Amino acid sequence: MNKEITGGCCCESVAFKLKDDFGKFFFCHCEQCRKLTGSAHASNLFTSPSNIEWTKGEDKIKRYDHPTRSFSKAFCVDCGSGLPFLTQSRKFLIVPAGSLNEEPSKTLDAQIFTAEQAEWHKAGLQAVKVEGFPK
Numbered sequence: 001m002n003k004e005i006t007g008g009c010c011c012e013s014v015a016f017k018l019k020d021d022f023g024k025f026f027f028c029h030c031e032q033c034r035k036l037t038g039s040a041h042a043s044n045l046f047t048s049p050s051n052i053e054w055t056k057g058e059d060k061i062k063r064y065d066h067p068t069r070s071f072s073k074a075f076c077v078d079c080g081s082g083l084p085f086l087t088q089s090r091k092f093l094i095v096p097a098g099s100l101n102e103e104p105s106k107t108l109d110a111q112i113f114t115a116e117q118a119e120w121h122k123a124g125l126q127a128v129k130v131e132g133f134p135k
Contacts, residue, residue, distance in 0.1 A: 005017065005100055006055075007095070008056070009060075011079035013077075016052055016083075023048075024045070024106075027041045028042045028113055029116050041111070044097065052093055060076055062075055070088045
């Protein structure tokens, strides 16, 4: 039996729970995912569309579907945090890994669209690592 994982947004307006039952886990470096996340890549877990129970704030979720391409994003209207959403085909529930409160047991399957990976991200992987803000 899979353990239950909880998640939600940064301001705690939205909360959900789901089973730790993910089929795929990708870091996507495509331009659209970088723009949607404002980061170097999206970190998306894929699961069954029925594998979610919204426990708080489902009315606080806004969804963006690109008008001509099949990519989407769901986010909290109060704080902007990325949240789980059904793909436009409704075949998968995509769960942003950063929206989870616990670590999933699924390990990364692949980094995808690496041909579009930002050069600043490649260089940044070699940067000095500090546990908090630099002094």
